[in-house]
Structures are given as C-alpha cells and as structure tokens.
Amino acid sequence: MQPGMTVSTVARLHGVSPSLLFQWRRHMAEGGQEAVRADEEVVPISRVRELENRVRELERLLGRKTMETEILREALEQARPKKLALRLPSPPPGGSR
Secondary structure, three states: OOOOOOHHHHHHHHOOOHHHHHHHHHHHHHHHHHHHHOOOOOOOHHHHHHHHHHHHHHHHHHHHHHHHHHHHHHHHHHHHHHHHHHHOOOOOOOOOO
C-alpha cells in the first residue's frame, strides 16, 4: 500500500470490501501471534522453497533407487530358476529308474 492510501481506497481499487481487508489483516496478525504462542519458528518463504526443492530432489532420487531395486529383484528372480535347473541331478542313462 502506498503511503497516504486508505484501506477504503485500496479496497475500491481492487474491488473488495474494506471489512474483508481488515479481516485479512486480523487473520495475518493472529497467525503470526499463533506461531509465536506455539513457539514455532517463523521461516522465510525463500527457506521454505529451498526445502521444498530439496524434498522434490530426494523424492526423485528415492524413485530412481526404488526402480533400480525392482529391476535387480526381477533379474534375480529370472536367474534363480536357471540356478535350480543346474542343481537338479541328471536323469539316469536309459531314461527310467
């Protein structure tokens, strides 16, 4: 808000009621007080964005590792039947026991 502008002027300029602006201002002030009462740290939006980006990066890495694990599990499952077949005794000569 520019110096000298009233709430009524700003409300008219943006097509909202002055009471709504006062309500928003009260909610903002109460939210800040609530954070202080709860002994919570007020974090700058830049830090929040930084942490959100880090979470996205970690989720991407987790997805990659999960995919690698699934690929390795499938490869292991395909290799196991071959190992079992190699361990089975050969049938006796002549075809029957």
